[in-house]
Amino acid sequence: MRSIFISREMAQLILLQRNELLTPFLKKIRKVLGRYLFTNFISKYFISKNQVGIEYMNLMEYELRSLSKYLSFNDKNILSIGSGLSGLELSIYKNYKNNFFSIIEKNYVSQKVVYGWDKNNNEAYNRISLVEKFLIQNGMDENKFKIYNYDSDNLPEKSFDYIISLYSLDYHYDFNLYYEYLKKNFSNKTKIIFDTIRPDYFKKIFTNVDIINIEENTVHKSKRIICSGLKSN
Secondary structure, eight states, X not given: OOOOOOOHHHHHHHHHHOXXXXXXXXXXXXHHHOXXXXXXXXXXXXXXXXXXXXXXXXXXXXXXXXXXXXXXXXXXXXXXXXXXXXXXXXXXXXXXXXXXXXXXXXXXXXXXXXXXXXXXXXXXXXXXXXXXXXXXXXXXXXXGEEEEETTTSOOOOSOOSEEEEXXXXXXXXXXXXXXXXXXXSOOTTOEEEEEESOGGGGGGTEEEEEEEEEOSSSTTOOEEEEEEEEOOO
């Protein structure tokens, strides 16, 4: 793994966003103390930020290798929804040429983070300023990405080649919160990749729905799907 710049605040966010990176010992501590104390005390003083960064980027490289079996990443206009610290986007940038990333994220950490289905998309655990710093400090050209605050910014209006939302859209919150927005920015060549427990539901929304991975170890036992051909109705 390449050397990676990561601050302690970034490492804390990573452990909120990708809790599978917690060691069994830290999972026990979190269960005993609760997520609030764990996030604001234990993960602030008793973790190795460098080790978290290495493990996170190794995971993102693995995600990229998995997606690269189905997608070609050169010269693409990519929309990322709920990308966390955007390690996957950084990996794509490092390994492929001439991509542009539009990143939609929340800009706060909920006082009590609840992992699971959030119908209204109110739960959040990110800081846009840290995402921007993470990408730039790790070598991404600032002209190759733009971050949008879901709650306050006008979201990008353009055609995308790929829309990527791993463990976010229809995993933590309802796909339909984005449906009208996606209809305006979906072309005949657009492909969308996300995780869901209801792949059959999307056969009435998209012409093509392909399951590319089945995950039995996550809280939702989700399936990762690639969809294309957004239906007009």
